[in-house]
Amino acid sequence: MLVLKKNQSHPHFFNQLSCGLDIISLAGEWLTAAANTNMFTYEIAPVFILMENVVLEKMRSMIGWKTGDSILAPGGSISNLYAFLAARHHKFPQYKEKGLSSIPGHLVMFTSDQCHYSVKSCASVCGLGTDYCICVPSDERGRMIPAELERLVKYHKDRGNVPFFVNATSGTTVLGAFDPLEDIADICQKYDMWMHVDAAWGGGLLFSKKYRHPRLTGVERADSVTWNPHKLMGTLLQCSTVHFKYEGILLNCNAMSAEYLFMTDKIYDPKYDTGDKVIQCGRHNDIFKLWLQWRGKGTSGFERHMDRLMELAEYQVRRIKEQPDKFHLILEPEMVNVSFWYLPKQLRGVPHDAHKEIKLGKVCAKLKGKMMQSGTLMVGYQPDDRRPNFFRSIISSAAVTEKDVDFMLAEMDRLGQDIIVD
Ligand code: ABU
Secondary structure, three states, X not given: OOOOOOOOOOOOEEOOOXXXXXXXXXXXXXXXXXXXXXXXXXXXXXXXXXXXXXXHHHHHHHHOOOOOEEEEEOOHHHHHHHXXXXXXHHHOOOHHHHHHHHOOOOEEEEEEOXXXXXXXXXXXXXXXXXXXXXXXXXXXXXXXXXXHHHHHHHHHXXXXXEEEEEEEEEOOOOOOOEOOHHHHHXXXXXXXXXXXXEXXXXXXXXXXXXXXXXOOOOHHHOOEEEEOOOOOXXXXXXXXXXXXXXXXXXXXXXXXXXXXXXXXXXXXXXXXOHHHHOOOOOOXXXXXXXXXXXXXXXXXXXXXXXXXXXXXXXXXXXXHHOOOOOEEEOOOOOOOEEEEEEOOHXXXXXXXXXXHHHHHHHHHHHHHHHHHHHOOOEEEEEOOOOOOOEEEEEOOOOOOOHHHHHHHHHHXXXXXXXXXXX
């Protein structure tokens, strides 16, 4: 029987990008539920709408923009979709009324082969087809190779297609890699393409003077940025933001001006009726828990939180390296994702080759099963396009300490040392 005692607020839960339980954010979520208001018009959510304005403007200023537009969306995937829609509208404003016939050729978008799958989903949902979401090869650390991006853009231009959108990832889901934003921005500028940065995961590092650079250097050159406070910042699920360099772009792109809701003769400026900026009409109040958390922690508190998480990941890497008989670090991480294999006694001292990696991959599934049955620990695993299953641990909870990192490694060894694989 499965016993799952470690949920995601427990410091021994290293399984998902969103871990932990921020108490102030929780209080905000409770009040939000009690208020039970929709976020589509100022008249029914005046204070929360003003909070959105203040917080989103602050986030844009941290990206490096003096002006712009933003919205809270139901998750990073939908945030990326909003970016895609805005990009298409920016380049082909007549698409809104005339549809596909207004686009001269087949639109093509580009993203690294390590990106979140939601980027590909934009191509499917928006009529490009996934064949026209081009996966740009990444280097051995999972970062998009700019020369490959340029080669693929030229290839599609030469065939009469219309390259128009590049997604750069700041913090990939599995490896935590950061694409080189400056180089990608140069290519976008050269070929007149929209640059989106999916910083759903890595965006929190914008708080950190120590870790922001070089990871997010150049983010201000993007046209749009996804940034999920419910990940690294620990805001309660869900809390996802998307930001644009251009003021008014969301309304221009998405407004349907429904007269029953967004009357233009209201006593206040209708720009505060945010419901017409989005394709979803109703929006959940995801701002109060973030606003309250930010008031509680302060900007400097978030900076300390980021630095602490990164230092804990560095500690984990050091501890893994100190035990080479039991653990194999796959690469030096850029973020709090640590990728590694666990070696049971059966595989210790065996030379590392492709054959051994297949066996180590099998160990992952068996050991994860033991974690779930014992109920003491949760660490995720997955394969990627270069290797079979490997563990990816995540430290994004403020509750985690060095002792918990030591526990993770010791518990994996306790549960896993006698595993035998074919
Ligand atoms: N993109 C959702 C996060 C998935 C994860 O926690 O691994």
